[in-house]
Amino acid sequence: MFSLIKLPRVFTINQVPKVFHEDGIISGYRHPSSSATDCIASLFQLTNETVNIxxxxxxxxxxxxxxxxVILIQDVxxxxxxxxxxxxxxxxxxxxLASSCAHTFSSMSTRARHICFFFDYGALSLYSLGSAITYSAYVIPDNWVNxxxxxxxxxxxxxxxxxxxxxxxxxxxxxxxxxYNHNTIIRFPEYQFPKFAKFLRTVAFAYPYLFDNIPLFYRIFLCAGDGCTDNGVNVLHRTHTALAFLTAFLYTTHLPERLAPGSFDYIGHSHQLFHVCGIISTHFQLQAVELDMETRRAWLLAHSSTVTFADTLGAAMLCVLLSLGIIFFFSLPLLGSGKRGKTPQSRAAAKGCRGH
Structure with a gap:
């Protein structure tokens, strides 16, 4: 039975368009015009995206x-x-989930790759806001409340x-x-200035992270004396913070594959380590938030303002609507049908892949 299943082939960096290239990754690329079925099938073969997914x-x-x-136990x-x-x-x-879907279906086309990661960015923005909402309700130091x-x-x-x-x-x-539009994709700044594009993306996520963590950084690194909420939960907060900075380090440095291109194509490259560290960091963050919520509940209910729909679910829904609007705005010019949205480079590379 398994002999009848034909898994998609993988290609080298010279056989796929530049938009699919990853620093230090030489092989393991999927076809740049894969079908949705091929993308799903690639989950069960080793490519340079499998572990990411x-x-x-x-x-x-x-x-x-x-x-x-939480829904079943708490009186939400x-x-x-x-x-x-x-x-x-x-x-x-x-x-x-958005990240795994983006990595799964990003090889369907150049345009699909961009749109997939637009949704990935919107999901990360929502996570950033979710962190801020919990920090405002449970984590903020006593002397900053209200x-x-x-x-x-x-x-x-x-x-x-x-x-x-x-x-x-x-x-x-x-x-x-x-x-750019559906007929021509100049792809500025990623195509012409990839390092500048990476810098912009890093700033895009570093800035809200640093703002969201102002009360936490003050609480665990700067505050001293009364009102600083110096409890046992701070150990978990420090662990989460250390892992978050390690995650950022892996994302920006492309280590270890930058030191040995081709040696970590399938297992062990920076984006895989970035995913693992990010998830573990989120796990410790969740533990810390839950403990702060439990141990500080009585004090916060007595001294902090009441948690409202506008500052929680309302803010999250507004974030989702605005992010979807932005994603639609950036995706609309890419939604042209046929080959009009493909660059000559992508068409030639796809043709070359079919010939192998």
């Missing part, structure tokens, strides 16, 4: 289990104090998600209609 697809089910546990319909945790857990389910910063923290975080999604999408193709 599974390292985010499997954790999605863990976070979904955690979400269902009447207890607004649980709503920030719900938003955070939903974002923890969405971002690895401060001016605390009152405007969530609205600024929502604005940051819009900036994050828009800047990340811009880093792939530039400004829609002005720098």
């Amino acid at each position: 599974w390292t985010h697809f499997l954790p999605t089910w863990y976070f979904l289990w955690k979400l269902l546990t 319909w009447h207890d607004s104090f649980t709503w920030p945790l719900l938003v955070f857990l939903v974002s923890c389910c969405v971002y690895p 401060s001016l910063f605390h009152r405007y923290y969530i609205p600024v975080a929502v604005v940051n998600t819009v900036i994050c999604t828009a800047l990340a999408c811009y880093s792939r193709l530039g400004f829609p209609l002005l720098q």
Whole structure:
């Protein structure tokens, strides 16, 4: 039976368009015009994307289990104090699922690759906002509760998600209609200035992360004395923070494959390690948030303002709507049918792949 199943072939870096190239990865690329069936079949063969897909697809089910546990055990319909945790857990389910889908179907075409990762960026923006919402409700130090910063923290975080999604999408193709459309894909700045594009994407996600973590950084690194919420949970917060910075390091440096191109094509390259560290970091973050929620509940209910729909579920839904609007805006010029949206380079490379 298994002998009748024909798995898609894999190709080298010289056989696929430049938009599919990854630094230090020489082989293991899928066909740049794969069908959806081929993309799904590639989950069960070793390519340079296989581990990327599974390292985010499997954790999605863990976070979904955690979400269902909270819904079934907590009185989420009447207890607004649980709503920030719900938003955070939903974002923890969405971002690895969106990432695994993006890595799975990004080899269908050049345009599909861009659109897939647009959704990936939007999901990461939602996760960033989910983190901010839980930090505002459970993590913020005692002496910052109800401060001016605390009152405007969530609205600024929502604005940051819009900036994050828009800047990340811009880093792939530039400004829609002005720098690309369905007939011509200039692909500025990624095609002409790939390092600058990577810098823009890094800034797009580093900026909201650093803002969201201002109360946490102050609590675990700077605050001293009364009102600093110096409890046992801080160990978990420090572990999460260390792993988050390790995740950023792997994303920006492309180590270890940069030191030995071709040696980590299938297993052990930086994006796989980036996925693993990111998920483990999120796991420790979730543990810390849950412990803060449990241990500080009585004090926060007595001293902090009431958790509202607008600052939790409402903010998350607004983020989703705005991000989808941005993704649609950047994707619309790419939705032309046929071969009009392909560059001569992508057509030639696809033809070359068919010949192998």
